[in-house]
Amino acid sequence: MTRIIHSIVASSVTFLAMLQPSRVQAAGDQKLPWDGRFQDLKVGSLNDKYLTHILTDRQNGKVKPDQWVTITPKGRSKAFNKDTGVATLAVDSEAIFGGQTNFRRSELVQNIAGNTAGITFFRVSLRKEKPYANKYSWQVVFPESHLFEIRIDATKDPVELVWYTGGGIETRWSTEFKTKTWYNFGIAVSTGKLALYFSEEDDPLALTKTESYNGAVPSNYEFHFGQLTLSNDGSAVKMVDEQDVLSFNGVSVEDSVPSDAGGAAKTTNSSSSSSRGSAPSKTPEVTVDEYAVATTAPSTDAPATGETDEEESQVAEKSTDATSTASFASLAADGSTDKNPADESADDGKLDSDTSDEYTPAAAPTTTGALTATKSGCKVRRG
DSSP: HHHHHHHHHHHHHHHHHHHHHHHHHSSSOOOEEOOOOOOOOOOOGGGGGGGGGHHOOOOOOEOGGGTTEEEETEEEEEEEBBBOEEEEEOOOOOOTTTTTTTTTEEEEEEEOOOOTSSEEEEEEEEEOOOOSOOOOOEEEETTOSEEEEEETTTSSSSOOEEEEETOSSSSSEEOOOOOOOOEEEEEETTTTTTEEEEEEEOOEEEEEEEEOOOSOSSSEEEEEEEEEHHHHHHHHOOOSSSSSSEEEEEEEEEESOOOOOOOOOOOOOHHHHHHHTTTOOOOOOOOOOHOOOOOOOOOOOOTTTTTOHHHHHHHHHOOOOOHHHHHHHHHHHHHHSSOOSSSEEEEEEOOOOTTTTTTOOOOOOOOOOOOOOOOOOOOOOOO
16 A cells, blocks of 8 residues: 555656646746747747736636737838837727736736846837827836836827836936837846937937936846736726727847947937926936835636646746735826726727738727636736
């Protein structure tokens, strides 16, 4: 009998050991340089480069990513950052991640190793075909620490692109956000320094603004891009009955500033002052430890029936902290969700996933299925 029990235990240990390597590999940080470009991807192969749990773990249960994301391999001509591919990420009233009913969000995510001995350089381009129907302040590019953050503030008229740093709510740089225009960003992180590189359309990136921070340079990043907004009182975000769609291109993270970036920025109608029009204040000295404010972690119920091992692996490696009080305070300062979005708005064009090389309108995807009690979270320091 003892031998039988020993055999069963040994077999179980062997089986778990066989599973463990894939888990460790899935949870590991991607080494630099990291290629997030879309020209060689399809929606079905997104997991080759990205974590997709925010798109698939919806309040209505497990859904396929193609309900929220599309990819056009030749959506941008000419290529920028060596990428012709374009991905769109959509948000609407059903874009609820897990139990975060006071959020509306659709993002792609990856864990990236940082270059602690030099520079970690994030690149991404974004574009919107139609004006925002849901006039909130949208987080569109950020690491989970919010050491830096790009927002589109659709509460403003005209709409603004804004750069924040260090988890603060003071505008470090801003410019008007127009539709049908490619906005290209590069953000360099090194010890004590953040540098913003920026250009429009096909112009090369140019050094535009620098800021400082205190603390050790991050050794890794949970890198997000897409669209995220949340209410400042815990209530459901009120959305109009149509999607807002944002396009992305040329995503990568390098271990140095690339040779095609640099020089002085062109003169544009941009600002480095506070979004309230006040004189710019001294950059707050923020330590990296301060980015991870205390939060209360929500419970995570059992995954939906039929979830694969790969999906479980993604769920296991995503962040699960709830939004901090600072998130709501930030939104209150912006006034981004204190009012309902305007009724008048135009439909966004949406790319046909994997079927076309050009921009073409597509019907807004919908989600179906019974509601579940799933409550999973992803750390979001600020709204």
